[in-house]
Amino acid sequence: MNRIILILPFLVCSIHLYGQTMHSIIFTNMEEQGRELDRTAEMKQMTEFCMSIAEALDYKHNLRCHSGAEFTSKMLEKEIASLNVQENDVVLFYYAGHGCNWDDDDWPHMAFLDKQYWETTTFNKLKAVSKKAKLLLCIASCCNMDSEGRRKERMQYAPIDKEKAKKLFLGFSGKKAIIASSSIRGQYTYSWSSGTMLGSIYTISLRKTVNEVLSGISNIGLTWDEIFEATKQQTLAYTNNRQLPQYVIENNSSRNIAITPLPSRKTKNAQAKIDKIWLKKNIMHNGVSCLEIHVKFNTHFMEQSGGRVVALFESPKGYMLKDTNNNYCTDDGQVSVGTDFGSHYEHAIYPDVTLIIPNDEIHVTKRNYTYYIKLGVYDYSQNKYIYFSDYVTIEKS
Template sequence: MEEQGREKDRTAELKQMTEFCSSIADALDFSHDLRCHSGSEFTSTMLEKEISSLNVQEGDIVLFYYAGHGCNWDDDDWPHMTLLDRQYWETTVFSKLKNVSGKAKLLLCISSCCNMDSEGRRRERQQYSTLDKEKTKKLFLGFEGKKAIVASSSIRGQYTYSWSSGPMLGSIYTISLRKTINEALNGTTNTELTWDAIFESTKNQTLVYTNGKQLPQYKIEINKPRNITITQVSTSKAQTANASIEEIWIEHNKMHNDVKCMEIHAKLITHYMDDKGGRLVALFESPKGTALKDMNNNYRTVDGQVSVGTDFGSHYEHAKYSNIIMIIPNSEIHAVKGQKDYFIRLGIYDYHQKKYIQFSDYIRFSL
């Protein structure tokens, strides 16, 4: 919500989603305990604290909703959410929520994330009418058994778009979801009051709004009581993570959003990294051994060296990454006047050990 240029749509998204959830609870005659976290609270620590504090009773409805940046990692088709302290699999959240929500009638785990972008202005406004109580109860409670649903705003490899200006602000996917639910519950559409129909209609609406660029995904499961006792998980590991950088190559003057950029590519092999994953970082020097100083606080390490990085991870103990790409605009390299030769060294940072576990040899390039 504090990112420059994105304050309006993200603030609107928080407000709209909070009001919408409250209206659903009211229509169901349920009390609610909505907990919203942004800013310095937008962390995995807060997320795990909230999950462990849940006291789900028979027939409850549990909803988790995330809006922010995200990405896809190698062996998981569901997104990775970019929290303030680290990245976090949506599938991990879904699994942890299922563990504590066995008594719930309905569990919804929804993420609106990727690399949020703007699709410009629209003329329509979000206007939600009063929800029909009987239809709301039919959708949220009127099915046999118990359901657990995981959904995300786009399939692997796609962006998630947002309107950041104009009369309708926020995530296009969740605008579509709220619109679909509202219209089904107030009778303005003939959408069937089932979750399959709701998410299919949301998918179609999102495709229309984004001109076919964004295809949402969802999965519906039977939610069975697990009777699992939540205990503190030991952070000790049988094996210490290690990694190797197999190959590095650079591509110059590649266009990204009409800006000339450098692409840094790498092949990696990792062993025993846990689900916190790691970060690949490119450190710039000129001359060799001397950190290239950042001038505008954009692409930099904490101590001011020009750098660019990207997070990565796997569900497997042993993983290969054939092409991790880091992109930095040419203007952000901050060339030194009269200096032609520059050097890059890659480092692999392990989030579990909280340190770099491997550095590459130097790669030389010229500007």
């Protein structure tokens, strides 16, 4: 009996050491037209990277990958809500797709199929369900576009030293939560979409840096500060100083990261008003002649899910202008163009939101070259339009 009692503590320690889980949630828009190759490569490489880390840590791996019809904010929220994070688990969220900046947040907004979504909102929600986690990583690679350069080498990864991996992911005091994105506000995020090395340049740089550190072929220290600083320098070198990543490392506490104060609890339904609309005709974008629709508007009491400003085309007035190729249109086939917006503030002003549609996508018939534009403001919280402007009349040239 005494021997059994002496063995029990060691069994408990063994269960505690090897019972942890690495939770990997990966969203990659692999089916976007023209981006299939690099996004598919990105999903494969990130999946393999997470699997190798979980194996090095001797952790179970809870891997959840989403693309196609599942590339939505609703699926993200479902995944976050279903997480069961235990003491000393590791949680990694990764997004690869389009994105942008909104009014008052220096972190990017991820462009899911259903709507855009703050990375800071994702980070805060992940923190809320990951308080027991030893490490939380929230990484977004947004606003990808093809870079001008091409590198000839293939990315090859060396075997990972398990002890180094455990020191980096687990060997620090307390608990850490890290938010990172591929570029600072106002910058594009570049990717390689052809050649021998495909995927997000930033994420390739991050994986390369981590692998070199964990395989012992780099003198970079085993800290996340040094990892992300080295990733910055690698990304800058690959993009000729055009893309500067950003990150924040904090203790995993209940404090939420926000660039501006969060609004008080909403007491009224959202309101909006368009103050001014002005047009610029035949403006060239990437060699294509386009119509620019500029809008100044304000909103009040909108939720943080934001909204969308949409230009709806009619010809004649009161009759929807039918789309013929399913490129710029509403769900019911009306020619349209729109963009998402949002703010942390209850009362927000948007001085110049620009909607761009190619002239060839405005499918006016030859019998009537006059068409009309009506601007609508859609509220995602209420799932309806909350404001429509007066008509703007245009004679097609």
